[in-house]
Amino acid sequence: MDNRRVFAFLSNRLASGQAAVLVTVIAVEGSSMRGPGTHMGVSEDGTFIGSLSGGCIENAVVAEALEALGEARARTVRFGAGSRYIDIKLPCGGGLDIHFLPLEDTNLVARCLTAIDARKPFSLRFDLDSNEASFSTKWRATEHRAEERVSYIGHQPEPKLTIIGHGATVLSLAKLARQMDLTVEVFSPDEELLESLDDNEATTMRLATPADTMPITADPWTAFIFLFHDHDWEIALMAHAMQQPHFYLGAMGGRKAHAFRIKALRELGRSDQAIDAIHAPIGLFHSSRDPDTLALSTLGQVIEAYHRQDFKNAEG
DSSP states (O other), rough: HHHHHHEEEEHHHHHOOOEEEEEEEEEEEOOOSSTTTTTTEEETOOOOOOOOOSSHHHHHHHHHHHHHHTTTTOOEEEEEOOOOTTTOOOOOOOEEEEEEEESSSSSSHHHHHHHTTTTEEEEEEEETTTOEEEEESOOOOOEEEEETTTTEHHHHHHHOEEEOOOSHHHHHHHHHHHHHTEHHHHHHSSSHHHHHSTTTTTTTOOOOSSSTTOOOOOOOTEEEEEEOOOOGGGGHHHHHTSSOOOEEEEEEEHHHHHHHHHHHHHHHTTOHHHHTTOSSSSSSSSOSSSHHHHHHHEEEHHHHHHHHOTTTTTOO
């Protein structure tokens, strides 16, 4: 979930007058910690952001980036299996083809940041025999076409967590998700809880009544997370959320609470198919009692669902 950080780093460096390089994994052979489409940013002073291997090759990647910058020419370098760097081995035994693009101006980076902030899909095309890179608002699957000497990198918006509820788990989950630089919205009747989340942690809004559904909107990359102990609060809000685009909807509570929820949602006309898609009890492991563990369990389930989802036809 590093794309915004990488492009923001590059934008800041370029704006300050420093030269910079966009580094991208374009192909993977065998096993690898990071997949095609993973980015790093490197500035002319050797500072960088992002990780391609968990520490195995980053120093060599920075050195290659600075060489590409000095030559003002893009390059593609193999690391790991089959690499000329015979002293650098990836612990997984795989190989990475990494593209280094010296950035001539802020245009490409600015367009990427605009799309990320607007939560829109986009793709990049790298011509491997030149310094040419192009941006498209059309999403295209990540693909390396070695015979054509071209690579495509497709990016979908990252998950947005819309947390609706009250209690300590709301606070724990919002803070944990923000540590991953995810977009977080919190809707709660608890004014004190909302005040404890500063602007850097989440967008917040107080719910005046259980029927206060108007401010809740979503896109296909939204996860709805209901964390009410008082389940009477959630029914109208959940019924509304079920009609919004989303890739995940989960709710706290045991079997008795979920049985009540199912009955109430059916009475509001929600289909069995939509009800069956609710993750309840929420989380990867259901014995979570303390707020921090439940938050971790929930976020893990959300990220798992996000990576399983096919977003190729999704529109923001």
